[in-house]
């Protein structure tokens with residue numbers, strides 16, 4: 001049996017373990033954390049509020065993954081019709097705003113529709129970046145008032161500095177009829193790419209990993225600090241040293257490259273150009289449930305510190321004590337564009353203040369739980385440097401036989417199902433490496 005080592009115990013690491021399990025191989029899995037799950041871990045506060053590591057829902061359309069996840073929670077999951085909205089200068093339009101202009105100021109609606117029509121009737125222009133795509137698809141006024149502003153808060157850079165290869169169905173490109181209907185009527189049709197989602201009934205999103213945990217020989221509190229690809233040797237910060245025949249890694253690329261003995265300078269330099277956001281998650285428990293009608297709200301205004309809010313108590317009643325509600329706020333930074341300094345706890349009070357300012361928290365609300373955590377790697381930023389830098393980094397890892405996977409190994413905008421499948425594919429690559437090179 002080849003000795004396959006898996007680095008990381010998130011969705012990608014367990015995708016690899018699942019694939020290897022089918023070959024009757026139990027990999028040794030290392031994780032630096034004292035818990036498994038990575039970005040899909042869930043934690044319950046002393047006061048009984050459960051928070052995932054960022055808002056996590058499963059909206060995969062892949063029936064195989066749906067089945068695997070459902071089996072992992074013994075079919076105990078909720079199926080929920082999604083409800084999303086937005087907050088913009090005191091207005092709460094439904095999502096996506098481009099087909100829900102109803103209720104916004106008249107001048108805004110007129111300008112947005114005028115520009116939309118002008119743009120769709122004008123000559124086709126070359127699309128060099130995300131800003132060009134937004135203007136061509138939605139008209140200049142809408143692009144500047146909404147998605148370009150959101151981009152600065154969520155992606156921490158300008159739309160001009162971003163590519164379009166991450167878009168897929170993420171930003172809806174409406175027809176004129178949809179824009180008009182959404183401006184005239186409060187009940188425009190649902191066009192978002194997610195209509196329903198699933199969420200485990202108990203234990204938070206992390207429960208989806210339950211059946212995979214025994215498929216790996218899991219070693220927690222093992223932080224990898226160096227890789228010698230020639231000797232096929234790994235060294236951990238606690239002094240543990242081990243060999244491998246095949247290596248699957250879901251470690252974030254900039255960290256991974258830094259650890260590799262003899263990584264060429266151009267590869268190290270390329271890995272430094274890869275941009276990702278850092279997220280401070282602020283978790284609040286409140287003494288009432290009717291906090292929001294939406295499962296998630298997007299915030300555009302630059303004077304509101306958070307970019308998105310999620311309401312975990314609306315995903316499963318087991319996420320908060322009876323009669324209470326919960327809010328998870330995301331505040332974004334980026335090493336490359338807006339470095340985070342200080343402590344995550346510094347953001348608890350500003351978040352509470354802004355929740356009050358936009359009316360989600362009332363003066364008489366009792367805060368039953370408050371906490372914050374830092375997600376060092378959150379969302380990959382598709383800036384214009386990404387593609388070339390990634391090609392250099394991935395090319396080198398292919399050459400030295402490290403099978404990268406997951407959101408931070410593939411360095412893509414990947415959801416949990418995609419990270420899981422990426423882990424499966426990486427396991428196959430590790431298995432198919434020629435025996436002589438093992």
Ligand SMILES: Cc1cc2nc3c(=O)[nH]c(=O)nc-3n(C[C@H](O)[C@H](O)[C@H](O)COP(=O)(O)OP(=O)(O)OC[C@H]3O[C@@H](n4cnc5c(N)ncnc54)[C@H](O)[C@@H]3O)c2cc1C
Pocket residue numbers: 007008009010011012013030031032033036037038039040053054055056057058059222223224225250251252255279330375377378379405406407408409414415416417419
């Ligand atoms: C804010 C946010 C919201 C999201 N919402 C959704 C959603 O609603 N639905 C959805 O499907 N997806 C969502 N995602 C995406 C989802 O989280 C990822 O696709 C998936 O969790 C990535 O899994 P992974 O295994 O690739 O990475 P990770 O979960 O990050 O796993 C990597 C593991 O490697 C370990 N590791 C790192 N460095 C070392 C080291 N040096 N030594 C040892 N171990 C190490 C880490 O501790 C970690 O456990 C969201 C992501 C974020 C950031």
